[in-house]
Amino acid sequence: MLGLFADMKKNAPWDMNKPLMWGYFFADQDKAKLEAAGKLLQAQGYTQVGIYDSKPEADTPALWWLHIEKVELHTVDTLHARNQEFYRFAEAQQLEAYDGMDVGPA
Secondary structure (H helix, E strand, C coil): CHHHHHHHHHHCCCCCCCCEEEEEEEEECCHHHHHHHHHHHHHCCCEEEEEEECCCECCECCCEEEEEEEEECCCHHHHHHHHHHHHHHHHHCCCCEEEEEEEECC
16 A cells, blocks of 8 residues: 555645545445445445446356445555455455555545
């Protein structure tokens, strides 16, 4: 995580001392589980961007992705804590994965 912040400080065109738009991603083969998880996360103040399917290959079933976002101010420590929270959330909701985050200007 420290590398992410160092890279953003060096290369990102936005001020990291201000809130940014953080996107978070969850994955599962069952779209209904992601829809339910999205509602729970919306109740916590996150915006649901969408639920998207991967393009399945002949030997691999489709995987669905839930994308949520929220404008937040993070440090290395608070982002680490958020990620740990989402790993626990995914496990509690029996989702296949919390797949990480992205960031951009608010």
